[in-house]
Amino acid sequence: MTITRKDILTINQKGWNIVAPQFYGGTALPKYGPLSITEPELQLIDDLKGKPALELGCGSGHTLYYLWKEKQASELWGLDISQEQLQYTKDYLAQENIPAKLFLASMDENPGIPESYFDLVVSVYSLGWTPDLQRTLSLVYSYLKPGGKFVFSWEHPVYQCLEYDAKSEKYFFSRSYLDENPEIDPSWKGVEIVLQPRKLSTYINAMTDAGLIVERLIESEVNISIAREKDYAPEKWYSVPRAQLIPTTFIVKASKPL
DSSP: OOOHHHHHHHHHHHHHHHHGGGGTOOOOTBOOOOTOOBBHHHSOOOOOOOOOEEEOOOOOHHHHHHHHSSSBBBBEEEEEEEEEHHHHHHHHHHHHTTTOOEEEOOTOOOSSOOOEEEEEEEESSOOOHHHHHHHHHHHHHHHEEEEHHHHHHEETTTGGEEETTTTEEEEEEEEEEEETOOOOEEOOOOOEEEOOOOOHHHHHHHHHHHHOEEEEEEEEOGGGGGGGGGGGGGGSSSOOOHHHOOOEEEEEEEEEEO
């Protein structure tokens, strides 16, 4: 069965509208990912005083809040495929009296975002949902000013292949890391969703093909300081034992050439 872009957008928009409450205030700056190193430790994002920032996949608005409060961004822009997520963002930022320009759109389309405008484009645990990675990164390049930065994080592609067998009490590879075909999961978080497995090299090569310069690639070690007692259960998806084998998260900082 061939899964089209339209299929992906239809299924994932419907799914995310349902599961949005489960992710409210979830993975967002200063966190780059579950059990991962954080922005205060990495310092990937410079002070944004007087500078606009754009987030791809803005979720419930907590990363935008961080960019406004902690990095002093002068303008906030964001987009998300889910109406429910966008409503959360609007409500959350409104209660803090923080202005933002928000769009309901897929990351691989431009719904009216200005080009050569942003000093920072960021995506925290969202980029992997795009149905067209190359198109999305080409748009990122177009949004950035010369010298502008792109910072994103996503679940490590090898981590996605690892499963836990309770009987043997061992981890095993449940799928091929080399398989990049989109697949429908009928019961992800209780909803149907389309997952987009991609190799780490696919992300890096797509960035360079779009014209971006990769400055840093981080495969985060376990951040024990944020681990809770339940995070040590080996069967849990994001768990300390699993993350000690394969990083939960990879983080990339790139720039648009001057």
